[in-house]
Amino acid sequence: xxxxxxxxxxxxxxxxxxxxxxxxxxxxxxxxxxxxxxxxxxxxxxxxxxxxxxxxxxxxxxxxxxxxxxxxxxxxxxxxxxxxxxxxxxxxxxxxxxxxxxxxxxxxxxxxxxxxxxxxxxxxxxxxxxxxxxxxxxxxxxxxxxxxxxxxxxxxxxxxxxxxxxxxxxxxxxxxxxxxxxxxxxxxxxxxxxxxxxxxxxxxxxxxxxxxxxxxxxxxxxxxxxxxxxxxxxxxxxxxxxxxxxxxxxxxxxxxxxxx
Amino acid sequence: xxxxxxxxxxxxxxxxxxxxxxxxxxxxxxxxxxxxxxxxxxxxxxxxxxxxxxxxxxxxxxxxxxxxxxxxxxxxxxxxxxxxxxxxxxxxxxxxxxxxxxxxxxxxxxxxxxxxxxxxxxxxxxxxxxxxxxxxxxxxxxxxxxxxxxxxxxxxxxxxxxxxxxxxxxxxxxxxxxxxxxxxxxxxxxxxxxxxxxxxxxxxxxxxxxxxxxxxxxxxxxxxxxxxxxxxxxxxxxxxxxxxxxxxxxxxxxxxxxxxxxxxxxxxxxxxxxxxxxxxxxxxxxxxxxxxxxxxxxxxxxxxxxxxxxxxxxxxxxxxx
Numbered sequence: 001x002x003x004x005x006x007x008x009x010x011x012x013x014x015x016x017x018x019x020x021x022x023x024x025x026x027x028x029x030x031x032x033x034x035x036x037x038x039x040x041x042x043x044x045x046x047x048x049x050x051x052x053x054x055x056x057x058x059x060x061x062x063x064x065x066x067x068x069x070x071x072x073x074x075x076x077x078x079x080x081x082x083x084x085x086x087x088x089x090x091x092x093x094x095x096x097x098x099x100x101x102x103x104x105x106x107x108x109x110x111x112x113x114x115x116x117x118x119x120x121x122x123x124x125x126x127x128x129x130x131x132x133x134x135x136x137x138x139x140x141x142x143x144x145x146x147x148x149x150x151x152x153x154x155x156x157x158x159x160x161x162x163x164x165x166x167x168x169x170x171x172x173x174x175x176x177x178x179x180x181x182x183x184x185x186x187x188x189x190x191x192x193x194x195x196x197x198x199x200x201x202x203x204x205x206x207x208x209x210x211x212x213x214x215x216x217x218x219x220x221x222x223x224x225x226x227x228x229x230x231x232x233x234x235x236x237x238x239x240x241x242x243x244x245x246x247x248x249x250x251x252x253x254x255x256x257x258x259x260x
Numbered sequence: 261x262x263x264x265x266x267x268x269x270x271x272x273x274x275x276x277x278x279x280x281x282x283x284x285x286x287x288x289x290x291x292x293x294x295x296x297x298x299x300x301x302x303x304x305x306x307x308x309x310x311x312x313x314x315x316x317x318x319x320x321x322x323x324x325x326x327x328x329x330x331x332x333x334x335x336x337x338x339x340x341x342x343x344x345x346x347x348x349x350x351x352x353x354x355x356x357x358x359x360x361x362x363x364x365x366x367x368x369x370x371x372x373x374x375x376x377x378x379x380x381x382x383x384x385x386x387x388x389x390x391x392x393x394x395x396x397x398x399x400x401x402x403x404x405x406x407x408x409x410x411x412x413x414x415x416x417x418x419x420x421x422x423x424x425x426x427x428x429x430x431x432x433x434x435x436x437x438x439x440x441x442x443x444x445x446x447x448x449x450x451x452x453x454x455x456x457x458x459x460x461x462x463x464x465x466x467x468x469x470x471x472x473x474x475x476x477x478x479x480x481x482x483x484x485x486x487x488x489x490x491x492x493x494x495x496x497x498x499x500x501x502x503x504x505x506x507x508x509x510x511x512x513x514x515x516x517x518x519x520x521x522x523x524x525x526x527x528x529x530x531x532x533x534x535x536x537x538x539x540x541x542x543x544x545x546x547x548x549x550x551x552x553x554x555x556x557x558x559x560x561x562x563x564x565x566x567x568x569x570x571x572x573x574x575x576x577x578x579x580x581x
Contacts, residue, residue: 013399037512096370124395130371134368142364160361164450165333168448169446219409220409223405225404225405235559242563242568242571245568245571250579254579
């Protein structure tokens with residue numbers, strides 16, 4: 001089975017995010033970049049599928065020189081090869097633009113299954129994976145916590161509000177991951193050594209037949225970034241006893257905040 | 261419909277509309293009024309009787325596509341039908357609730373019709389006749405203003421972010437004959453925990469963290485039930501298997517913005533704060549006076565949650581009586 005994993009490198013979730021001088025982007029210098037956590041589930045699931053069904057796992061990413069680290073980490077976990085589209089124009093892409101680039105690569109790559117994170121925890125867009133499926137005219141199933149492949153069909157359980165829904169489709173399919181799908185493995189030391197020798201193709205937009213000026217032009221454009229409004233200095237409720245504190249809190253919620 | 265109206269895609273499950281649908285309709289009405297255009301609602305997979313429920317939420321017209329294939333949400337069938345309605349109606353703006361279904365459908369639709377999409381909008385403004393929306397990024401650590409280049413612009417609005425407004429006039433219902441087109445997904449089953457209030461739509465969330473010390477959440481559950489709220493959990497509580505993944509609030513869980521968020525025994529890791537800091541009023545109960553949750557709380561009580569929370573419940577019960 002040929003499996004493609006769409007991967008993005010993002011600031012780690014424990015990062016403190018600061019806004020850059022242009023007020024339209026973030027400061028990237030002091031941030032630790034990692035594989036998007038939802039994409040890590042995708043890498044893990046792809047490797048498990050390969051272990052069961054055979055075949056190979058290809059990591060596909062659009063990014064910068066730095067993204068090589070994230071792809072190497074996925075290769076160290078057990079993926080077989082990587083493709084990085086590295087082009088300055090990618091910086092300006094919106095979700096649809098990125099999806100178009102990834103789909104352009106996949107048009108000429110044979111695959112049975114594509115796995116992507118449900119969203120990247122930087123842009124929180126929920127769009128790229130599903131748009132890739134649309135551009136490749138294949139079905140998608142999002143937010144998957146369990147999957148099973150038999151006889152060329154995949155059956156996926158996906159989370160919805162208050163429960164789950166199970167769907168089935170004939171391969172090729174793209175599915176996106178939800179927490180609960182698996183526990184991603186750590187890269188082992190031999191894995192890290194092996195990863196250095198695994199193939200990693202680095203291409204520009206021109207190499208894959210796209211016009212960088214057109215491909216990088218976004219339809220949704222960020223015009224400003226700001227921090228969420230600061231909460232006013234909170235009040236620590238004092239009191240002689242726990243009961244007194246509880247009563248004072250309930251009074252404040254009723255009379256002052258008017259939320260109960 | 262004149263060229264350039266607002267089209268609101270509604271969402272129902274077993275003939276009941278989601279709360280975010282009313283929020284999307286109300287916001288759609290506000291946009292339509294500012295733009296001087298009409299608002300059309302689309303109902304999928306339900307009949308005229310269900311569609312009537314939308315009457316007083318501002319739609320001028322209500323289009324009903326009551327095809328049985330649409331009863332359960334299926335990404336391909338729903339996208340096919342909505343794309344077809346969009347090509348007939350030619351709206352300038354499409355508004356949808358950013359529920360699981362709303363996000364899934366709008367992402368596929370945006371790619372299908374090559375339209376700009378902003379997911380999880382928390383604010384919508386009109387600047388010189390153009391829409392300007394605000395949406396969180398980095399799990400809520402940043403708010404970004406977004407403008408659109410291209411029509412129709414698609415807005416998926418975050419649950420609990422926009423107010424619901426009622427209107428006197430009821431929209432006229434039109435039954436549509438739709439073609440669900442080619443579908444490749446097969447529905448197998450749906451499992452719902454009925455009676456549970458959805459975390460992202462709840463007005464009150466009571467959440468427990470490491471301080472719960474185990475899987476017995478009954479002390480905070482009682483408070484949540486009394487307030488008609490939902491139960492949430494921090495990542496550590498979920499990692500310990502004390503609560504299901506669906507309850508997790510935070511950057512890799514759900515982002516919630518209830519009127520009241522009560523954090524019990526949650527220290528306040530940056531990823532958790534990102535998931536709840538847009539709540540209107542935050543209460544924190546924690547033994548550790550240095551816990552960072554207190555910096556995001558409007559009201560804090562330093563104390564043992566197992567002692568304090570039952571007393572809070574008791575005091576509220578007195579008020580209810």
